[in-house]
Amino acid sequence: MTTQTIESLIGSHPFFVGLGAEFTRFVAGCAKNRYAEKGEYLAHEGDEAAALFLVRRGKVSIETNVPGRGGVMVETLGAGDMSGWSWLFPPHKWTFDIKALEGTSFVELNGKCLREKCEGDPRLGYEVAKRLAGMMVERLRSTRLRLLDLYGDHSA
Amino acid sequence: MSLGQSINVQKQVHAHRNSFVPRVFTVTGKTRETVDTVTIKAHSGDGGVQLEVHPGQFNMLYVHGIGEIPVSISAVGSDGALIHTVRRVGPVSKALGSLRIGESFGVRGPYGTHWPLESLHGRSVMVLAGGLGLAPLRPAIHHLLKFRDEFGDVGIYCGARSPADRIFASEFARWQKAKPRTNGAKSNEVRVTVDRVPDHVKAAWQGEIGVVTSLLPRSLPDPGNAAALICGPEVMMRHAVQDLLQLGIAKEHIYLSLERNMKCAVGLCGHCQLSRYFVCRDGPVFSLDRVERLLTVKEL
Numbered sequence: 001m002t003t004q005t006i007e008s009l010i011g012s013h014p015f016f017v018g019l020g021a022e023f024t025r026f027v028a029g030c031a032k033n034r035y036a037e038k039g040e041y042l043a044h045e046g047d048e049a050a051a052l053f054l055v056r057r058g059k060v061s062i063e064t065n066v067p068g069r070g071g072v073m074v075e076t077l078g079a080g081d082m083s084g085w086s087w088l089f090p091p092h093k094w095t096f097d098i099k100a101l102e103g104t105s106f107v108e109l110n111g112k113c114l115r116e117k118c119e120g121d122p123r124l125g126y127e128v129a130k131r132l133a134g135m136m137v138e139r140l141r142s143t144r145l146r147l148l149d150l151y152g153d154h155s156a
Numbered sequence: 157m158s159l160g161q162s163i164n165v166q167k168q169v170h171a172h173r174n175s176f177v178p179r180v181f182t183v184t185g186k187t188r189e190t191v192d193t194v195t196i197k198a199h200s201g202d203g204g205v206q207l208e209v210h211p212g213q214f215n216m217l218y219v220h221g222i223g224e225i226p227v228s229i230s231a232v233g234s235d236g237a238l239i240h241t242v243r244r245v246g247p248v249s250k251a252l253g254s255l256r257i258g259e260s261f262g263v264r265g266p267y268g269t270h271w272p273l274e275s276l277h278g279r280s281v282m283v284l285a286g287g288l289g290l291a292p293l294r295p296a297i298h299h300l301l302k303f304r305d306e307f308g309d310v311g312i313y314c315g316a317r318s319p320a321d322r323i324f325a326s327e328f329a330r331w332q333k334a335k336p337r338t339n340g341a342k343s344n345e346v347r348v349t350v351d352r353v354p355d356h357v358k359a360a361w362q363g364e365i366g367v368v369t370s371l372l373p374r375s376l377p378d379p380g381n382a383a384a385l386i387c388g389p390e391v392m393m394r395h396a397v398q399d400l401l402q403l404g405i406a407k408e409h410i411y412l413s414l415e416r417n418m419k420c421a422v423g424l425c426g427h428c429q430l431s432r433y434f435v436c437r438d439g440p441v442f443s444l445d446r447v448e449r450l451l452t453v454k455e456l
Contacts, residue, residue: 151287151317
Protein backbone atom coordinates (compact mmCIF):
# COMPACT_ATOMS: atom_id res chain seq x y z
CA MET A 1 0.00 0.00 0.00
CA THR A 2 1.41 3.38 -0.94
CA THR A 3 0.90 6.42 1.20
CA GLN A 4 0.21 9.64 -0.61
CA THR A 5 1.61 12.86 0.73
CA ILE A 6 -0.66 15.81 1.29
CA GLU A 7 1.18 17.51 -1.58
CA SER A 8 0.38 14.73 -3.99
CA LEU A 9 -3.25 14.69 -2.86
CA ILE A 10 -3.53 18.41 -3.56
CA GLY A 11 -1.55 18.28 -6.79
CA SER A 12 -3.65 15.47 -8.23
CA HIS A 13 -7.02 17.00 -7.31
CA PRO A 14 -8.77 18.56 -10.34
CA PHE A 15 -9.09 21.90 -8.58
CA PHE A 16 -5.33 22.30 -8.16
CA VAL A 17 -4.02 20.10 -10.96
CA GLY A 18 -1.33 21.92 -12.95
CA LEU A 19 -0.63 24.37 -10.12
CA GLY A 20 3.07 23.56 -10.15
CA ALA A 21 5.28 21.93 -7.54
CA GLU A 22 6.33 25.17 -5.86
CA PHE A 23 2.81 26.44 -5.25
CA THR A 24 1.50 23.00 -4.37
CA ARG A 25 4.15 22.67 -1.67
CA PHE A 26 3.32 26.17 -0.47
CA VAL A 27 -0.42 25.45 -0.31
CA ALA A 28 0.17 22.10 1.37
CA GLY A 29 1.34 23.97 4.42
CA CYS A 30 -2.29 24.95 5.00
CA ALA A 31 -3.74 21.47 4.41
CA LYS A 32 -4.68 18.40 6.35
CA ASN A 33 -6.18 15.12 5.26
CA ARG A 34 -9.60 14.44 6.77
CA TYR A 35 -12.46 11.99 6.80
CA ALA A 36 -16.10 12.68 7.65
CA GLU A 37 -18.63 10.04 8.66
CA LYS A 38 -22.00 9.92 6.99
CA GLY A 39 -24.15 12.70 8.43
CA GLU A 40 -21.23 14.74 9.74
CA TYR A 41 -21.25 18.45 8.93
CA LEU A 42 -18.17 19.99 7.35
CA ALA A 43 -19.62 23.48 7.59
CA HIS A 44 -22.58 25.21 9.23
CA GLU A 45 -24.34 28.21 7.74
CA GLY A 46 -23.42 31.38 9.64
CA ASP A 47 -20.23 29.98 11.17
CA GLU A 48 -16.84 31.40 10.31
CA ALA A 49 -15.84 30.09 6.88
CA ALA A 50 -12.35 28.90 7.55
CA ALA A 51 -11.77 26.17 4.97
CA LEU A 52 -11.67 25.04 1.38
CA PHE A 53 -12.55 21.38 0.91
CA LEU A 54 -11.19 19.15 -1.84
CA VAL A 55 -13.38 16.05 -2.01
CA ARG A 56 -11.33 12.92 -2.76
CA ARG A 57 -13.90 10.18 -2.20
CA GLY A 58 -17.49 10.06 -1.07
CA LYS A 59 -20.24 12.62 -1.42
CA VAL A 60 -21.35 15.81 0.32
CA SER A 61 -24.44 17.93 -0.01
CA ILE A 62 -24.81 21.68 -0.02
CA GLU A 63 -27.94 22.34 1.96
CA THR A 64 -29.83 24.85 4.01
CA ASN A 65 -32.33 24.55 6.80
CA VAL A 66 -35.86 25.53 5.85
CA PRO A 67 -38.24 25.92 8.80
CA GLY A 68 -40.72 23.09 8.81
CA ARG A 69 -38.79 21.13 6.16
CA GLY A 70 -35.44 20.54 7.79
CA GLY A 71 -32.27 20.42 5.73
CA VAL A 72 -33.02 20.91 2.04
CA MET A 73 -30.33 19.71 -0.35
CA VAL A 74 -29.45 22.13 -3.11
CA GLU A 75 -26.64 20.25 -4.77
CA THR A 76 -24.41 17.22 -4.28
CA LEU A 77 -20.66 17.15 -4.82
CA GLY A 78 -18.40 14.14 -5.14
CA ALA A 79 -14.87 12.98 -5.83
CA GLY A 80 -12.93 15.64 -7.72
CA ASP A 81 -15.19 18.48 -6.63
CA MET A 82 -14.27 21.33 -4.32
CA SER A 83 -16.41 23.23 -1.91
CA GLY A 84 -15.97 26.40 0.09
CA TRP A 85 -14.99 29.84 -1.17
CA SER A 86 -16.47 32.01 1.58
CA TRP A 87 -13.08 32.07 3.32
CA LEU A 88 -11.88 34.47 0.59
CA PHE A 89 -14.69 36.98 0.79
CA PRO A 90 -15.78 39.10 3.76
CA PRO A 91 -17.53 38.54 6.07
CA HIS A 92 -15.97 35.05 5.84
CA LYS A 93 -19.16 33.24 6.91
CA TRP A 94 -20.58 30.03 5.49
CA THR A 95 -23.74 30.74 3.50
CA PHE A 96 -24.87 27.08 3.34
CA ASP A 97 -24.31 23.88 5.28
CA ILE A 98 -22.01 21.19 3.91
CA LYS A 99 -22.86 17.66 5.04
CA ALA A 100 -21.30 14.28 4.28
CA LEU A 101 -23.92 12.04 2.67
CA GLU A 102 -21.62 9.03 2.98
CA GLY A 103 -18.18 8.39 4.40
CA THR A 104 -16.13 11.11 2.71
CA SER A 105 -12.39 11.64 2.38
CA PHE A 106 -11.26 15.17 1.70
CA VAL A 107 -8.38 17.58 2.02
CA GLU A 108 -9.14 20.59 4.17
CA LEU A 109 -7.20 23.76 3.50
CA ASN A 110 -7.27 26.33 6.25
CA GLY A 111 -8.90 29.41 4.77
CA LYS A 112 -7.07 32.00 6.83
CA CYS A 113 -3.72 30.38 6.09
CA LEU A 114 -4.53 30.15 2.38
CA ARG A 115 -5.77 33.74 2.26
CA GLU A 116 -2.57 35.02 3.87
CA LYS A 117 -0.46 33.05 1.40
CA CYS A 118 -2.49 34.35 -1.52
CA GLU A 119 -2.14 37.92 -0.32
CA GLY A 120 1.56 37.43 0.31
CA ASP A 121 2.20 36.05 -3.16
CA PRO A 122 -0.02 37.66 -5.82
CA ARG A 123 1.00 35.01 -8.38
CA LEU A 124 -0.43 32.30 -6.16
CA GLY A 125 -3.38 34.53 -5.29
CA TYR A 126 -4.18 35.01 -8.97
CA GLU A 127 -3.91 31.28 -9.66
CA VAL A 128 -6.25 30.42 -6.81
CA ALA A 129 -8.65 33.24 -7.70
CA LYS A 130 -8.80 32.05 -11.34
CA ARG A 131 -9.60 28.51 -10.25
CA LEU A 132 -12.23 29.69 -7.80
CA ALA A 133 -13.77 31.95 -10.43
CA GLY A 134 -13.87 29.06 -12.90
CA MET A 135 -15.63 26.91 -10.33
CA MET A 136 -18.12 29.68 -9.60
CA VAL A 137 -18.85 30.08 -13.31
CA GLU A 138 -19.52 26.35 -13.55
CA ARG A 139 -21.83 26.37 -10.52
CA LEU A 140 -23.63 29.49 -11.76
CA ARG A 141 -24.23 27.90 -15.15
CA SER A 142 -25.58 24.77 -13.48
CA THR A 143 -27.88 26.83 -11.29
CA ARG A 144 -29.17 28.80 -14.27
CA LEU A 145 -29.86 25.63 -16.20
CA ARG A 146 -31.78 24.19 -13.29
CA LEU A 147 -33.77 27.43 -12.99
CA LEU A 148 -34.94 26.85 -16.57
CA ASP A 149 -36.70 23.68 -15.41
CA LEU A 150 -35.76 22.10 -18.74
CA TYR A 151 -37.49 18.79 -18.09
CA GLY A 152 -40.79 20.30 -17.00
CA ASP A 153 -43.90 20.38 -19.16
CA HIS A 154 -44.12 23.93 -20.48
CA SER A 155 -46.64 23.20 -23.22
CA ALA A 156 -49.60 24.69 -21.35
CA MET B 157 -42.23 24.32 -59.65
CA SER B 158 -40.82 23.07 -62.96
CA LEU B 159 -41.95 19.87 -64.62
CA GLY B 160 -38.62 18.26 -63.72
CA GLN B 161 -39.02 19.17 -60.06
CA SER B 162 -42.58 17.92 -60.14
CA ILE B 163 -41.47 14.56 -61.52
CA ASN B 164 -38.76 14.33 -58.88
CA VAL B 165 -41.27 14.94 -56.12
CA GLN B 166 -43.59 12.35 -57.65
CA LYS B 167 -40.71 9.88 -57.69
CA GLN B 168 -40.02 10.60 -54.03
CA VAL B 169 -43.68 10.22 -53.19
CA HIS B 170 -43.75 6.96 -55.15
CA ALA B 171 -40.63 5.76 -53.35
CA HIS B 172 -42.27 6.53 -50.04
CA ARG B 173 -45.77 5.38 -50.94
CA ASN B 174 -45.67 2.71 -48.27
CA SER B 175 -44.29 5.24 -45.83
CA PHE B 176 -47.58 7.12 -45.93
CA VAL B 177 -49.73 4.13 -45.05
CA PRO B 178 -49.93 3.39 -41.32
CA ARG B 179 -49.81 -0.21 -40.23
CA VAL B 180 -52.08 -1.29 -37.47
CA PHE B 181 -50.42 -2.21 -34.19
CA THR B 182 -52.15 -3.49 -31.09
CA VAL B 183 -51.18 -2.51 -27.57
CA THR B 184 -49.91 -5.61 -25.78
CA GLY B 185 -48.33 -4.03 -22.73
CA LYS B 186 -48.09 -0.75 -20.86
CA THR B 187 -45.69 0.49 -18.22
CA ARG B 188 -46.23 3.68 -16.33
CA GLU B 189 -42.84 5.40 -16.14
CA THR B 190 -43.84 8.64 -14.39
CA VAL B 191 -47.00 10.53 -13.62
CA ASP B 192 -47.26 11.71 -17.24
CA THR B 193 -45.11 9.26 -19.19
CA VAL B 194 -46.02 5.77 -20.31
CA THR B 195 -44.20 3.08 -22.26
CA ILE B 196 -46.37 1.24 -24.76
CA LYS B 197 -45.53 -2.18 -26.13
CA ALA B 198 -47.29 -3.10 -29.35
CA HIS B 199 -47.39 -5.89 -31.90
CA SER B 200 -48.33 -5.75 -35.54
CA GLY B 201 -51.94 -6.62 -36.08
CA ASP B 202 -51.68 -7.11 -39.84
CA GLY B 203 -49.29 -10.05 -39.95
CA GLY B 204 -46.85 -8.02 -42.02
CA VAL B 205 -43.10 -8.18 -41.96
CA GLN B 206 -41.27 -7.14 -38.83
CA LEU B 207 -40.01 -3.58 -39.04
CA GLU B 208 -36.27 -3.13 -39.33
CA VAL B 209 -35.45 -0.60 -36.66
CA HIS B 210 -32.12 1.06 -35.88
CA PRO B 211 -31.43 2.68 -32.50
CA GLY B 212 -32.37 6.35 -32.58
CA GLN B 213 -35.06 6.18 -35.24
CA PHE B 214 -38.66 7.25 -34.74
CA ASN B 215 -42.13 6.26 -35.90
CA MET B 216 -45.17 8.34 -36.69
CA LEU B 217 -47.92 7.10 -34.39
CA TYR B 218 -51.51 7.67 -35.42
CA VAL B 219 -54.53 7.57 -33.13
CA HIS B 220 -57.71 7.08 -35.07
CA GLY B 221 -59.62 10.29 -35.44
CA ILE B 222 -57.22 12.38 -33.41
CA GLY B 223 -53.94 12.73 -35.22
CA GLU B 224 -50.38 11.66 -35.72
CA ILE B 225 -47.14 12.52 -33.90
CA PRO B 226 -43.50 11.46 -34.13
CA VAL B 227 -42.37 9.24 -31.25
CA SER B 228 -38.92 7.80 -30.70
CA ILE B 229 -38.60 4.04 -30.56
CA SER B 230 -37.44 3.30 -27.02
CA ALA B 231 -36.80 -0.43 -27.57
CA VAL B 232 -37.60 -3.36 -29.79
CA GLY B 233 -38.76 -6.54 -28.11
CA SER B 234 -37.09 -9.88 -28.82
CA ASP B 235 -40.39 -10.94 -30.39
CA GLY B 236 -40.44 -7.91 -32.64
CA ALA B 237 -42.64 -5.82 -30.40
CA LEU B 238 -42.35 -2.11 -30.98
CA ILE B 239 -41.86 -0.13 -27.80
CA HIS B 240 -42.47 3.61 -27.59
CA THR B 241 -42.34 5.90 -24.60
CA VAL B 242 -44.80 8.77 -24.70
CA ARG B 243 -45.17 11.81 -22.53
CA ARG B 244 -48.79 12.91 -22.32
CA VAL B 245 -48.60 16.58 -23.23
CA GLY B 246 -50.89 17.01 -26.27
CA PRO B 247 -54.10 15.50 -27.67
CA VAL B 248 -52.41 12.69 -29.58
CA SER B 249 -49.90 11.77 -26.90
CA LYS B 250 -52.66 11.83 -24.30
CA ALA B 251 -54.77 9.56 -26.49
CA LEU B 252 -51.81 7.24 -27.03
CA GLY B 253 -51.13 7.13 -23.33
CA SER B 254 -54.76 6.30 -22.66
CA LEU B 255 -54.90 3.33 -25.04
CA ARG B 256 -55.71 0.12 -23.24
CA ILE B 257 -54.27 -3.30 -23.91
CA GLY B 258 -55.97 -4.74 -26.96
CA GLU B 259 -56.65 -1.36 -28.54
CA SER B 260 -54.93 -0.40 -31.75
CA PHE B 261 -53.16 2.53 -33.33
CA GLY B 262 -51.34 3.28 -36.57
CA VAL B 263 -47.60 3.15 -37.14
CA ARG B 264 -45.64 4.66 -40.02
CA GLY B 265 -41.93 4.17 -40.05
CA PRO B 266 -39.31 3.74 -38.89
CA TYR B 267 -37.84 7.00 -40.09
CA GLY B 268 -34.71 9.03 -39.81
CA THR B 269 -31.05 8.53 -39.15
CA HIS B 270 -29.78 6.46 -36.26
CA TRP B 271 -26.95 6.40 -33.74
CA PRO B 272 -23.92 5.20 -35.75
CA LEU B 273 -23.02 2.47 -33.28
CA GLU B 274 -21.13 0.19 -35.67
CA SER B 275 -18.77 3.03 -36.53
CA LEU B 276 -18.03 3.53 -32.83
CA HIS B 277 -16.54 0.09 -32.30
CA GLY B 278 -13.35 0.35 -30.30
CA ARG B 279 -14.28 3.71 -28.85
CA SER B 280 -15.32 4.67 -25.35
CA VAL B 281 -18.86 5.97 -25.47
CA MET B 282 -20.61 8.45 -23.23
CA VAL B 283 -24.38 8.62 -23.30
CA LEU B 284 -25.98 11.81 -22.00
CA ALA B 285 -29.72 11.88 -21.55
CA GLY B 286 -31.98 14.58 -20.22
CA GLY B 287 -35.56 13.76 -19.24
CA LEU B 288 -37.46 11.92 -21.95
CA GLY B 289 -34.30 12.13 -24.07
CA LEU B 290 -33.37 8.79 -22.57
CA ALA B 291 -36.07 7.13 -24.70
CA PRO B 292 -34.29 7.32 -28.10
CA LEU B 293 -31.01 6.54 -26.36
CA ARG B 294 -32.27 3.38 -24.69
CA PRO B 295 -31.95 1.21 -27.82
CA ALA B 296 -28.40 2.53 -28.20
CA ILE B 297 -27.65 1.62 -24.58
CA HIS B 298 -29.09 -1.85 -25.16
CA HIS B 299 -26.82 -2.21 -28.19
CA LEU B 300 -23.73 -0.95 -26.33
CA LEU B 301 -24.32 -3.45 -23.55
CA LYS B 302 -25.29 -6.34 -25.82
CA PHE B 303 -22.10 -5.89 -27.83
CA ARG B 304 -20.14 -4.69 -24.80
CA ASP B 305 -16.84 -6.17 -25.97
CA GLU B 306 -16.88 -4.01 -29.09
CA PHE B 307 -16.63 -0.78 -27.12
CA GLY B 308 -14.27 0.80 -24.61
CA ASP B 309 -15.54 2.38 -21.40
CA VAL B 310 -19.25 3.11 -21.36
CA GLY B 311 -20.67 5.99 -19.33
CA ILE B 312 -24.39 6.55 -19.06
CA TYR B 313 -25.35 9.89 -17.53
CA CYS B 314 -29.00 10.71 -16.97
CA GLY B 315 -30.67 13.87 -15.77
CA ALA B 316 -34.25 14.18 -14.61
CA ARG B 317 -36.44 16.75 -12.95
CA SER B 318 -36.91 14.72 -9.77
CA PRO B 319 -36.50 11.10 -8.66
CA ALA B 320 -40.13 10.42 -9.61
CA ASP B 321 -39.49 11.75 -13.13
CA ARG B 322 -36.81 9.20 -14.02
CA ILE B 323 -37.76 6.83 -16.79
CA PHE B 324 -36.47 3.24 -17.16
CA ALA B 325 -35.10 3.50 -13.61
CA SER B 326 -35.62 -0.23 -13.08
CA GLU B 327 -32.99 -0.93 -15.77
CA PHE B 328 -30.16 1.17 -14.33
CA ALA B 329 -28.74 -1.56 -12.11
CA ARG B 330 -28.66 -4.00 -15.03
CA TRP B 331 -26.88 -1.44 -17.20
CA GLN B 332 -24.27 -0.97 -14.49
CA LYS B 333 -23.60 -4.70 -14.27
CA ALA B 334 -23.26 -5.45 -17.98
CA LYS B 335 -19.49 -5.90 -17.97
CA PRO B 336 -17.49 -7.00 -20.98
CA ARG B 337 -16.48 -10.63 -21.10
CA THR B 338 -13.05 -10.27 -22.66
CA ASN B 339 -11.64 -7.17 -20.99
CA GLY B 340 -12.57 -6.60 -17.39
CA ALA B 341 -10.59 -3.37 -17.31
CA LYS B 342 -13.29 -1.61 -19.28
CA SER B 343 -15.70 0.23 -17.05
CA ASN B 344 -19.43 0.81 -17.00
CA GLU B 345 -20.65 3.87 -15.21
CA VAL B 346 -24.31 4.70 -14.76
CA ARG B 347 -25.03 7.91 -12.90
CA VAL B 348 -28.24 9.80 -12.37
CA THR B 349 -28.84 13.33 -11.22
CA VAL B 350 -32.00 15.29 -10.56
CA ASP B 351 -32.77 18.98 -10.43
CA ARG B 352 -34.61 18.73 -7.15
CA VAL B 353 -35.56 16.22 -4.49
CA PRO B 354 -38.97 16.65 -2.88
CA ASP B 355 -38.93 16.54 0.91
CA HIS B 356 -40.89 13.31 1.18
CA VAL B 357 -38.21 11.33 -0.71
CA LYS B 358 -35.04 13.14 0.33
CA ALA B 359 -34.07 10.52 2.88
CA ALA B 360 -34.27 7.76 0.29
CA TRP B 361 -32.54 9.51 -2.62
CA GLN B 362 -29.10 8.01 -3.26
CA GLY B 363 -28.28 9.78 -6.53
CA GLU B 364 -26.93 13.21 -7.26
CA ILE B 365 -28.53 16.65 -7.29
CA GLY B 366 -27.38 18.94 -10.08
CA VAL B 367 -27.30 19.24 -13.85
CA VAL B 368 -26.52 16.25 -16.02
CA THR B 369 -23.25 17.73 -17.28
CA SER B 370 -21.91 17.66 -13.72
CA LEU B 371 -21.85 13.86 -14.00
CA LEU B 372 -19.29 13.88 -16.79
CA PRO B 373 -15.74 12.87 -15.93
CA ARG B 374 -13.37 15.79 -15.46
CA SER B 375 -10.91 14.34 -17.92
CA LEU B 376 -10.64 11.40 -20.32
CA PRO B 377 -7.60 9.17 -20.66
CA ASP B 378 -7.97 9.07 -24.46
CA PRO B 379 -10.40 11.72 -25.72
CA GLY B 380 -9.38 11.09 -29.32
CA ASN B 381 -10.88 7.64 -28.98
CA ALA B 382 -14.12 8.71 -27.32
CA ALA B 383 -17.57 9.49 -28.63
CA ALA B 384 -20.76 10.87 -27.14
CA LEU B 385 -24.45 10.39 -27.82
CA ILE B 386 -26.75 13.11 -26.49
CA CYS B 387 -30.49 13.58 -26.37
CA GLY B 388 -32.52 15.95 -24.26
CA PRO B 389 -33.80 19.50 -24.28
CA GLU B 390 -31.80 21.46 -26.83
CA VAL B 391 -30.49 23.91 -24.23
CA MET B 392 -29.13 20.99 -22.23
CA MET B 393 -27.50 19.57 -25.37
CA ARG B 394 -25.85 22.88 -26.23
CA HIS B 395 -24.27 23.05 -22.80
CA ALA B 396 -23.33 19.38 -22.85
CA VAL B 397 -21.57 19.93 -26.16
CA GLN B 398 -19.40 22.66 -24.61
CA ASP B 399 -18.27 20.30 -21.88
CA LEU B 400 -17.64 17.42 -24.28
CA LEU B 401 -15.52 19.63 -26.53
CA GLN B 402 -13.66 20.79 -23.43
CA LEU B 403 -12.91 17.14 -22.69
CA GLY B 404 -11.32 16.88 -26.12
CA ILE B 405 -13.91 14.83 -28.01
CA ALA B 406 -13.95 15.62 -31.72
CA LYS B 407 -17.06 17.27 -33.17
CA GLU B 408 -17.58 14.45 -35.64
CA HIS B 409 -17.78 12.00 -32.74
CA ILE B 410 -20.43 13.91 -30.81
CA TYR B 411 -23.93 12.93 -31.93
CA LEU B 412 -27.15 14.68 -31.05
CA SER B 413 -30.77 13.75 -31.59
CA LEU B 414 -32.67 16.89 -32.54
CA GLU B 415 -36.36 17.47 -32.26
CA ARG B 416 -38.42 19.60 -34.60
CA ASN B 417 -42.03 19.72 -35.76
CA MET B 418 -42.04 16.56 -37.87
CA LYS B 419 -45.19 15.95 -39.92
CA CYS B 420 -44.63 13.96 -43.12
CA ALA B 421 -41.49 12.23 -41.79
CA VAL B 422 -40.02 11.77 -45.27
CA GLY B 423 -38.57 15.18 -46.02
CA LEU B 424 -41.31 16.56 -48.20
CA CYS B 425 -43.52 18.90 -46.19
CA GLY B 426 -40.81 21.11 -44.73
CA HIS B 427 -42.29 21.48 -41.25
CA CYS B 428 -39.11 20.25 -39.60
CA GLN B 429 -36.72 22.21 -41.77
CA LEU B 430 -33.49 23.21 -40.05
CA SER B 431 -31.63 25.35 -42.56
CA ARG B 432 -30.57 22.95 -45.32
CA TYR B 433 -31.72 19.88 -43.40
CA PHE B 434 -35.03 18.22 -42.86
CA VAL B 435 -34.75 16.79 -39.37
CA CYS B 436 -37.12 13.90 -40.15
CA ARG B 437 -35.03 12.73 -43.10
CA ASP B 438 -31.49 14.03 -42.49
CA GLY B 439 -31.85 13.54 -38.72
CA PRO B 440 -32.92 13.25 -36.03
CA VAL B 441 -29.39 12.05 -35.27
CA PHE B 442 -26.71 14.45 -36.46
CA SER B 443 -23.03 14.68 -35.75
CA LEU B 444 -22.11 17.98 -34.13
CA ASP B 445 -19.89 19.12 -36.98
CA ARG B 446 -22.99 19.22 -39.23
CA VAL B 447 -25.28 21.22 -36.98
CA GLU B 448 -23.14 23.09 -34.46
CA ARG B 449 -23.65 26.50 -36.04
CA LEU B 450 -27.36 25.93 -36.54
CA LEU B 451 -27.92 25.25 -32.85
CA THR B 452 -27.20 28.86 -32.00
CA VAL B 453 -29.42 30.42 -34.69
CA LYS B 454 -32.51 31.59 -32.81
CA GLU B 455 -34.67 31.80 -35.95
CA LEU B 456 -34.23 28.06 -36.54
